[in-house]
Amino acid sequence: MAVKGDETRARLIEAARTLVEAKGYHGTGLNEVLVLADAPRGSLYHHFPGGKDQLVGEALATAGREVDGIVGELATKAATSRELVLGLLDALADRMVAAGYAKGCPVATVALEVAATNDDLQSICGGIYAGWQRALADALQADGHAAAEAEDLAATVLALVEGALVLARASRSRIPVERTSRRIAKLLDVD
Template sequence: MGAKGEETRARLVRATRDLIEERGYYGTGLNDVLAASGAPRGSMYFHFPAGKDEMVALALTEAGQDIGALIAGAAESGEPPAHAVRRLLEALGDRMEESGYAKGCPVATVALETAAGHEQLRRTCADTYQAWQDALAAMLVRHGRDSAGAEAAACAVLALAEGALLLSRVAHSRTPLDRAARAAELLIRADTA
């Protein structure tokens, strides 16, 4: 595929990412993706012959990698885990606030809508969440936590973050996210003390 084809494919994926995060899976039609991307209809079918689920799965994977990079950056900062997690949640809050609370977690909206009926998307969401949890757990292990305790704490931090993003998005306020960041700090400090 040439540079123009790659550019068109990237525009389709970027438009899909933005739209599904704001509107969800069912609120995002193929015509919406075409309009937002400026791509011709034939390009969508050329690049994604398996249809909407293939395009959404790729968009979710890329979005998951972006958040994964935020987690890795926080983990590699050398800060104590509690501080790194706070920075991560602040970055997610900044991202949400910059979108005017139109965006929260790039995976959650689709996960809630499709987990029961779209196996490919359920797997993509599950794999993304597992990668985030594994990265958080690895950070805790590097700072002295045993593996089982690190996995449990990472799961709790991820659940706090996901719930807080939802509550903050609905309230149009960072307060739930700020409170979750404080709770995550307390959990990690208690867990690593």
Template sequence: MAVKGDETRARLIAAARTLIEARGYFGVGLNEVLEAGKAPRGSLYHHFPGGKDQLAAEALAASGKEIDDLIRGLADALPGTRELIEAVMDALADRMEEAGYTKGCPIATVALEVAATNDSLQKVCADAYTGWQRALADRLAADGRTPDEAGDLASSLLSLIEGALVLARAQRSRTPIERARRTAVILLNA
């Protein structure tokens, strides 16, 4: 694919990521993605022959990878799980505030919208969550937790983070994330 084609494809994915995170799968039309991505209609079906589902799947996968990279990068840079969880929550809260609460979890809205009706998008969402949970469990195991403990605690921490993001976005306040952060420390110390 030519450089111009790669750039167009990347712009469409970036536009879809931003719009879908802010408004959900059903709240975004392809014309909006084309306008935001500064691309002609023909390029959409050239790059995404599967249409909106393929574009959304690739946008969600890219968003999932961004958060996975964030978690793993922080895990490598910080001395323990507590610091990792605090840094992840701070990064996500900062991201949300900087976007005027139009951003939260880049996966949650679509996961809730399509989990029962669109198997391909549900799988992309599930894969993202599985990756994040695995990254947390890997860090917990490195800190001495058994595999079962690490898996259970990673699931609980991810659930806590996700719930806090939903509440923070709904309330347009960082408070739920700060409360969840304190609760995460209690869980980690238990």
């Protein structure tokens, strides 16, 4: 019985993640989540007694781990932090294009909507971004950048990546990503 319950829980998280990323926190209704997950209403409250916020929080955490996985995989292949960042931006852009621009950054939509009004979800979003920034800073330090410079560059690069994805999604065009890739390449070019 636990396996079936775990599968239902996973379907609910994935459905919430898909809908929230495409439609935002406020645009996603629990009835939609239940339909997409093909789950009975009772299972929602059984697995997520904290309601929508708990479900969305777990969906965000899952999305954050997906990007962590992309960064981890790229880190094993990339010879430099520059290659890692450009690979990450390309992977996120590919994901966005494949979804018909319904997906961008899996965290940004919720972060923009609820950062000022929902402390729990803001904290989750902030933690995910801090983790990504830390991973980028670590890669930059491994390339020889001083700690303070690596922190600044990581924050800048993360802001550029997020902005590029928002602009690309808004214009339904990969052009903002391509332009940002060129700028990041120059910013992180090793002399």
